Amino acid sequence: MVKIKKVYDKHYTVINNSVLNDVSLKCEDKGLFAYLWSQADEWDFYAKEVAKHSADSEDKIYKILRKLEEHGYLLRERQRNSKGQLKANKWYLSETPKQKWINIFKKRSTNKKPIRQNPKQVKPDLEKPNMEKPDLTSTNCNKYLSKQVKNLNKSLSKEERERDANVIEILLNYLNHCAEEWHHVPIMFSQSEVNKLIKAVHGKDTRGLKEAAEKTIVYGEQYPQGYLLSCIKNLPEEVVNEK
Known part of the structure; x- marks a missing residue:
């Protein structure tokens, strides 16, 4: 004893x-x-x-x-x-x-919303998004994405514009998932707000996007759209390995 x-x-x-x-x-x-x-x-x-x-x-x-x-x-x-x-x-x-x-x-x-038909897209891998054949579920958060490529910087190639748009679409899907987990109302984005996110993410290290979405739900109480944009702008630049 x-x-x-x-x-x-x-x-x-x-x-x-x-x-x-x-x-x-x-x-x-x-x-x-x-x-x-x-x-x-x-x-x-x-x-x-x-x-x-x-x-x-x-x-x-x-x-x-x-x-x-x-x-x-x-x-x-x-x-x-x-x-x-x-x-x-x-x-x-x-x-x-x-x-x-x-x-x-x-x-x-x-009272939580039912799981989407494609559960694999609920928690996408933001570090290595599938750029060639994206299979994303449409949500209220990304309903403005159909026209977002038109207003992007014309100096970017079509492939780069589509890649950045796809990354943001995945990000908004994950953001909506986080909102459900924390019993928050879905965060809505206007077309202009989505365009700003797409422009801001170009050349950034996408490994920090998951954390940016989670922080937006927890800390971005008053203006989550602007908070998320600031988080993306503060991400480090993508490191390109030159052979």
Whole structure:
């Protein structure tokens, strides 16, 4: 038998044992909850910043948050102003599971849109998109793509224009998928906004597009179209290997 003696120190956190004794949660779930609970009220949450203080990736952090939400310890809501316009997210933490929160999570999950007929296109590989024979599912996010090539820089070849347009179409499909995962309303893009994205992506390293889409959903609350455009413009230039 091993006995554990507690050595108390300053800067401790008082937490209800309910979440710590919940057998439906993994140790990693309880650990992240304890870390969030230790922060000050109205603390600005950034998954990237939390990941810096642990060995977990941002994707792992998001998965654990979803687990806490599923079990009633976390509630994520979108606030609206007096005009009904969406504002920033508001998150609530509870030391004990809230059945009301669990019901809200189940309702949101049940009301999610049906999976597209071609599930392989839901999470496309943005690093190596198929430029020759794209098989993309049409969504509300990319309904303006039929005319986007006309206004592009004429100095680009037809192949380059089609490649950039295809990359953006894949990106918007993935962006729409992320919105569904986070219970956000679909993000609509006008024809001019799509054209700007296509122009901005030319010559950029496409390996960063997946992260750009995810950041847009989490951080681009007020103007997601402009936030995504800024992310693309800030991507590093594509490195061309000369033989």
